[in-house]
Amino acid sequence: MTQKRLRGIVGHYSKAGYLFQLAQRLAPGLDQDEKQLKEHGYSPAHNAKELAAVIESVFCEQYSVLDCCRAVLCGVFPSHGGIRKSTRGTFQKAFNGEIDEKVPVAIREALAKTKDWYFDLLKLRDEITHSNVGSCHRQDKSDCVTYMHDGLGSPGKSLVIENVMGVIKNYFDVINELLGAVFHELNRTLNDEPIEQMCGIFGGRFYQRVVRPSEAIDTNGGVCKSYKWFDLEENPDCPLKDSCRAYSRAKSDGAANEPTDADDQ
Structure with missing residues (x-):
């Protein structure tokens, strides 16, 4: 099972990358929606919905990387306090400083360092999984894609991510940083035998x-x-x-x- 989760880390990270490349190719289609709106006063916004669906899939795949990473740690440290079968629970324990001290300090610090962004990605994943599809648009004379979702955010105010492509890129960076720290430490425990x-x-x-x-x-x-x-x-x-x-x-x-x-x- 741990080997499957190891492959899952690579697979979900790669899938998120493929989907992100697709999102970047779809982004120019937003101009067609805008053209329809200006010419006819209405647009079905098919391009906006397609792009939003792909972007939401990227967020879900990025969170799946964290799921698989936690599962690997659970397999390596099966009886260590704080390393749980719940991803949310494991990260919360890390933020509270409640991971077993027998777990290498570099791994505990790497998990705790995600506090600045983990809950934002968790909320996106949870709400996207149980809600409808959001929408995207691009401001005039701007290459930045804005993502909106009326089921996210606060009551009476939709979630708006002004530069969603930039946000996705940042998640790739911080997730990659976490993986690097975790597996640099785990690799040190391996017997260096062919x-x-x-x-x-x-x-x-x-x-x-x-x-x-x-x-x-x-x-x-x-x-x-x-x-x-x-x-x-x-x-x-x-x-x-x-x-x-x-x-x-x-x-x-x-x-x-x-x-x-x-x-x-």
Whole structure:
């Protein structure tokens, strides 16, 4: 389950990014709604609703990253006070300074540091999940997209986010900062021993490498393991071998270990 939540962190963060890119592509369509309004005195505002729906999905995906991060901590620290099965409860405990002192201080501080923005994102996620779709518009001669929702905000006053794209970008930054702090600390607890990891599946074949946690900085870490079979003439190459340093490292190590003429003699 913890491994699934680890994949969920990457998956939801990536999905939020894809949706944000889509939102940026949809934003120019707001001009069409404005044109219809000026020409006909009315617009169905389809573009505004589509953009708002995508923006709301971004907020929900960003919060899902926090859900998965909390679940990973729950798996790593299953009996430590303050780390709960409730995301809201875990963050509240962090804000109150009630996380077990056996949890690394860097993780406790990283969780507590989110107090400035966590509840705002939580409220957005909760209300969006149980309410209707908001709307978007863009002020004349401005590239800033404004998001509005009559079900959010305070009684009698709708929620208005003047520069919603900027707000989303900021959430990406602070969430990424939280993840960096948490996993920098968790990675320090790993045994730095080589393990086999799957790089990907191409053409129905599994490609693998051997990598230490300290080497797993990017996709070039470790040493390719699958080159021993995909380099054979009867097998297809790895499509990434020409740009993969794990492959070049494996070939270099292999060449260094090959017997020389002197060894043969």
